Ligand SMILES: Nc1ncnc2c1ncn2[C@@H]1O[C@H](COP(=O)(O)OP(=O)(O)OP(=O)(O)O)[C@@H](O)[C@H]1O
């Protein structure tokens with residue numbers, strides 16, 4: 057097998073987005089049964105490279121690509137994802153490729169021909185009727201169980217929390233029969249470690265069956281754990297192609313950014329105030345599908361960074377979504393003795409709260425608009441900021457101020473873009489996430505709910521984002537309630553960490569508590 | 582130096598990407614028609630004037646598509662609602678025998694409140710049927726036209742120039758604006774060069790004014806919130822913007838623009854056509870904005886202007902050039918053919934995001 061032609065061979069790949077070169081002379085091979093780790097900073101070109109392989113329409117629409125791709129030694133050039141699928145390539149997309157109004161089962165079985173939404177629905181609506189739904193559901197349950205979670209196969213994708221969307225997207229790909237190559241683009245970004253492990257095990261098993269896998273992740277220990285070989289991209293160039301035995305987290309990170317990277321640990325400063333009765337959450341119930349909160353009580357101190365952890369589906373994400381009025385909530389939330397009106401996003405904002413949503417594409421961003429407008433929007437709508445009066449009559453957007461403030465955040469968070477006017481859609485996943493963070497910082501909130509704030513952000517930038525959060529906590533006294541699936545991340549920045557299990561707080565521990573204790577709480581023991 | 586080169590190249594590519602090949606091809610085709618015209622005995626000056634007059638006449642009706650597209654309500658197939666308001670405004674102003682620019686202004690003033698009222702109602706309908714806005718719009722349009730066909734007969738207009746001569750009641754099917762405010766905008770500051778060329782300055786100023794107002798509106802807090810509702814309703818809701826309210830506001834705006842656009846159309850056309858007249862008037866406007874590069878969820882002022890010029894240009898030039906070549910009078914047939922052909926073309930493309 058080793059002496060045969062490689063399963064996949066990409067040669068001299070080059071890609072320009074209207075004059076902006078993002079990939080240059082990339083040469084990449086993949087053997088049968090090999091797991092290849094593809095790493096690089098946010099905006100290095102990982103997703104773009106995979107989109108080229110998969111024939112995504114966005115590549116054609118922006119002028120195609122240069123170079124050749126050979127599959128089993130035969131040159132191919134996919135003009136659409138359907139052709140790539142037929143040739144045995146599957147892809148788990150970073151930003152998901154699911155039909156919102158279809159159930160998990162329907163998506164997993166019917167989305168095999170990825171074309172555009174509208175047509176799909178038309179075509180598949182009728183075919184569905186002739187299928188044996190019970191048998192399909194059964195298989196879906198089985199596939200999803202393999203991943204270690206429990207999703208009702210009839211749940212509509214539009215009503216799923218992000219982690220379920222992620223599992224559905226993964227399940228669709230691993231259930232394919234004739235798959236030769238599987239591309240997984242940051243599948244673990246919203247998963248907890250245990251969940252990620254289940255997924256990694258599935259990938260390993262697929263590889264053992266001879267499937268070639270390209271695995272993209274910013275969690276470098278995962279890469280080291282399952283990959284045979286590691287390819288590092290930096291600024292669109294291939295920097296390193298090395299077997300994983302010869303590398304470690306530190307050297308990969310330094311290849312990614314191009315220089316040595318220091319230690320990331322934060323040092324705990326005990327300067328936060330501990331005011332009782334600052335924010336109290338009593339008997340909160342949130343009807344968020346897949347992340348329901350059931351009768352939860354929690355006291356938040358002023359000026360602290362409170363972490364919220366727990367397994368997917370236990371309700372950790374429901375807390376912020378409920379309080380911010382995105383999903384129907386009941387119970388009482390009082391801020392400094394004043395009761396907050398629930399189910400009204402505007403009231404939550406007016407009370408000085410802000411929210412980084414874990415679902416950046418669904419809720420967090422106006423994809424077709426500029427970075428500037430995205431960052432300015434909450435400030436404008438909630439506080440009436442960044443507006444100017446023209447002739448004392450019209451209130452207009454203050455373009456100059458918006459540009460200024462946007463440029464300052466582009467610099468502060470190191471957002472890779474062509475300028476404040478670039479549309480968010482054109483940014484890489486991690487850079488879109490940074491826009492979500494900037495948008496909230498611009499509001500200078502009193503209380504910040506940050507749900508998966510570093511989702512999809514690379515190892516260097518993650519430190520940057522976390523230190524910015526730390527900074528506003530220390531300098532501006534912002535109380536931060538941070539939800540994350542990564543316990544390590546929570547432990548590095550939080551003062552206390554609450555673990556949610558079955559929609560309730562299972563326990564609150566100081567960040568320094570041993571990892572095992574958190575693990576027990578997560579399992580509800 | 583090298584970097585500059587690349588940016589320059591990027592500039593051209595960007596221009597083509599923004600403008601879009603279909604528009605470039607249609608524009609070249611239109612230019613070609615103008616080049617051929619003199620060789621088959623068609624006067625370019627007259628043709629150009631025809632086209633300009635039609636642009637001034639239809640522009641605001643196309644502009645009336647923008648607010649609803651931006652708020653996510655899709656193409657305004659309910660345009661006949663605004664048109665009805667425009668018609669009522671016109672006949673009311675004429676009932677009082679008001680003339681000239683004053684008559685025109687009063688027609689607009691009468692039309693607007695009615696358009697607001699109808700728009701609010703239409704908006705509530707549309708909010709009840711999210712996802713099916715365009716179908717609802719089409720049927721609301723058809724129903725209102727049918728309902729008004731009865732009302733035109735019953736409404737208490739008495740001016741003998743407006744009503745059927747023999748009975749003294751019931752508005753006529755076609756009412757001439759001669760002697761009232763025919764072409765008041767077209768002729769306002771109009772530029773005439775030679776015997777044949779005519780530029781309808783007033784209509785263009787008015788069209789430009791409306792465009793600027795709409796453009797400016799979308800830079801305000803409300804306008805930005807409206808666009809946000811259109812491009813991501815969940816995002817808007819999460820930031821405390823009321824989706825339903827924004828949608829109603831957009832429908833009202835579209836309907837008011839439709840009403841104003843109709844009064845402008847009437848003054849240029851010189852006639853008011855009641856009863857079944859407004860039935861199909863949404864389609865050319867829809868086609869024009871799609872040709873201009875708009876999609877069902879995003880439209881800009883330049884889409885409106887480019888689309889109106891291309892649509893009306895082709896519509897004026899094709900029939901006369903074909904007529905000239907065949908030496909027989911088939912202009913009307915060709916016009917209907919071209920018009921519906923373009924509508925069909927544009928509509929088949931609407932689902933694809935943009936006319937590509
Ligand atoms: N449609 C597009 N139009 C213009 N530029 C684009 C487009 N898509 C991606 N880019 C640019 O290409 C570069 C590479 O993006 P890509 O999405 O491949 O990064 P990535 O390595 O996947 O990053 P991340 O880790 O953040 O997901 C970025 O600078 C991005 O701004």
Ligand SMILES: [Mg+2]
Pocket residue numbers: 102103104150241484485486
């Ligand atoms: Mg990516």
